[in-house]
Amino acid sequence: MSLLDRLRTLSQDREALLHGESDPFGVPVEEVYSATEARIGGRTVVLAGTNNYLGLTFDPGCIQAAHDALAASGTGTTGSRMANGSYASHLELERELAEFYGCRSAIVFSAGYLANLGMISALVGPGDVALIDADCHASIYDGCRLSGADILRFRHNDPESLDKRLGRLGEQTARTLIIVEGLYSMLGDRARLEEIVELKRRHGCFLMVDEAHSLGVLGENGRGLAEETGTAADVDFIVGTFSKSLGGVGGFSVSDRPELELVRYSSRPYIFTASPAPSVVASTREALSILRSRPELRERLWDNARRLYGKLEELGYRLGPDVSPVVAARLDTPDQALALWRGLIDEGVYVNVMLPPATPAGQSLVRCSVSAAHTPEQIDRICEAFAALREQASSEAGLSRHRVPRAPEA
Amino acid sequence: MASYDDILERLFVHLRPLARPGVELDGDTDLVRTLGLDSTTLVDIILDVEDEFDVSVPLNALSDVQTAGELATLIRGLTEEQ
Numbered sequence: 001m002s003l004l005d006r007l008r009t010l011s012q013d014r015e016a017l018l019h020g021e022s023d024p025f026g027v028p029v030e031e032v033y034s035a036t037e038a039r040i041g042g043r044t045v046v047l048a049g050t051n052n053y054l055g056l057t058f059d060p061g062c063i064q065a066a067h068d069a070l071a072a073s074g075t076g077t078t079g080s081r082m083a084n085g086s087y088a089s090h091l092e093l094e095r096e097l098a099e100f101y102g103c104r105s106a107i108v109f110s111a112g113y114l115a116n117l118g119m120i121s122a123l124v125g126p127g128d129v130a131l132i133d134a135d136c137h138a139s140i141y142d143g144c145r146l147s148g149a150d151i152l153r154f155r156h157n158d159p160e161s162l163d164k165r166l167g168r169l170g171e172q173t174a175r176t177l178i179i180v181e182g183l184y185s186m187l188g189d190r191a192r193l194e195e196i197v198e199l200k201r202r203h204g205c206f207l208m209v210d211e212a213h214s215l216g217v218l219g220e221n222g223r224g225l226a227e228e229t230g231t232a233a234d235v236d237f238i239v240g241t242f243s244k245s246l247g248g249v250g251g252f253s254v255s256d257r258p259e260l261e262l263v264r265y266s267s268r269p270y271i272f273t274a275s276p277a278p279s280v281v282a283s284t285r286e287a288l289s290i291l292r293s294r295p296e297l298r299e300r301l302w303d304n305a306r307r308l309y310g311k312l313e314e315l316g317y318r319l320g321p322d323v324s325p326v327v328a329a330r331l332d333t334p335d336q337a338l339a340l341w342r343g344l345i346d347e348g349v350y351v352n353v354m355l356p357p358a359t360p361a362g363q364s365l366v367r368c369s370v371s372a373a374h375t376p377e378q379i380d381r382i383c384e385a386f387a388a389l390r391e392q393a394s395s396e397a398g399l400s401r402h403r404v405p406r407a408p409e410a
Numbered sequence: 411m412a413s414y415d416d417i418l419e420r421l422f423v424h425l426r427p428l429a430r431p432g433v434e435l436d437g438d439t440d441l442v443r444t445l446g447l448d449s450t451t452l453v454d455i456i457l458d459v460e461d462e463f464d465v466s467v468p469l470n471a472l473s474d475v476q477t478a479g480e481l482a483t484l485i486r487g488l489t490e491e492q
Contacts, residue, residue, distance in 0.1 A: 134453075134454070134457065144469075145470075150468035150470060151468055151469040151470055152466050152467075152468060152469070153453065153456075153457065153469065154457075155457055161457075161461075164461070164464075165460075165466050168464070168465070168466050168492065169466070356450065357448055357449070357450035361454070362450070362451070
């Protein structure tokens with residue numbers, strides 16, 4: 001076997017999956033018109049798969065802030081903060097994040113992926129234990145691998161499974177970091193954080209919560225699940241991203257623990273990456289300010305989430321367990337998911353298709369994410385597209401295997 | 411302390427449903443080549459195996475495991491450590 005055979009195998013797998021039809025991964029988006037509309041394949045589609053929860057990517061204030069920073073500070077920082085220094089705006093963003101969460105300090109990373117890599121690899125190391133929910137994001141798994149710590153998993157959202165594993169660790173719990181997500185990105189369900197915090201206390205370990213999909217979405221002030229559940233004081237480290245509700249790119253961690261500042265000196269993904277560009281920092285700061293001052297965006301987001309979830313449930317699609325801005329339809333096979341995804345594109349709706357092994361328990365998902373920027377009419381259009389495909393699928397008449405999904409079970 | 415053979419037999423209970431009809435399992439059965447397990451399926455099985463043997467199996471340790479026998483040896487070693 002030669003070096004590149006591994007990649008060539010991927011090509012065969014890809015062909016077997018797609019049967020020569022359009023590839024749903026990395027779809028060319030020809031033009032983006034707004035937070036909720038773009039041109040794909042020469043036609044205007046409703047964007048319902050972008051995790052743009054607050055719809056701030058085209059906010060005039062965010063765009064102006066980015067423009068101003070671009071003109072004032074240039075296109076990029078051309079290096080890491082350890083080498084090239086911290087711009088005033090990096091420090092301001094960290095101060096504002098810390099203040100927003102009511103924490104002692106914050107640290108900004110250049111991507112959400114890097115925030116998990118950077119935090120986990122700095123917090124645990126050889127001889128320690130990272131105890132993670134089985135459905136955690138790839139960036140959490142990769143951070144654990146980078147750390148060299150023992151990686152243990154517990155069953156998704158199962159405190160009893162977590163308790164068993166903590167029980168087996170004995171005194172090693174003092175060197176154990178539990179990692180969960182506020183809102184899980186595949187099915188939109190929430191961590192059972194109150195119970196997890198109780199176990200964390202009882203066993204004397206540490207807890208990190210990734211609020212990537214819950215920042216701006218959950219909690220009275222939009223801080224996430226820890227705020228919503230009143231458990232923030234027991235969460236040692238919160239991690240999040242700028243690339244969803246804040247419409248930018250980058251990641252962060254906040255904590256009340258003074259040790260967070262030391263992460264800067266031990267985290268390779270922080271030390272050896274160019275720092276975020278001034279325009280990105282500026283739009284993120286403006287977006288954070290909007291998140292804080294306009295709670296009506298969150299209300300609109302949830303109205304849209306309830307509307308979409310309710311309608312798809314009524315249509316008989318099998319969905320995730322909780323109503324949330326991530327609404328995922330579960331299909332039986334990858335072929336069914338791909339057919340539904342293609343049918344939705346034909347109906348003028350862009351969503352995501354998620355297939356094994358990236359999905360929990362080998363499920364095939366067609367995942368929507370709603371935005372505060374969706375109008376009720378756009379949500380109805382998404383629902384109508386799902387309804388049209390549901391009806392066609394039920395009729396099973398004159399429909400090719402790859403165009404139409406089998407009817408989802410109610 | 412369960413013997414290697416006992417552990418292997420109990421592992422087969424978890425692995426047999428994944429084997430194609432007619433495939434006989436033994437200690438040399440390759441988890442990937444013979445059973446066709448991908449890494450995701452394997453780590454999901456580990457959750458069941460952990461509960462079966464009341465032991466925690468670090469994902470890191472699985473990188474050295476290719477056969478059912480090697481998995482049995484790993485579990486035996488971990489139960490001894492506990």
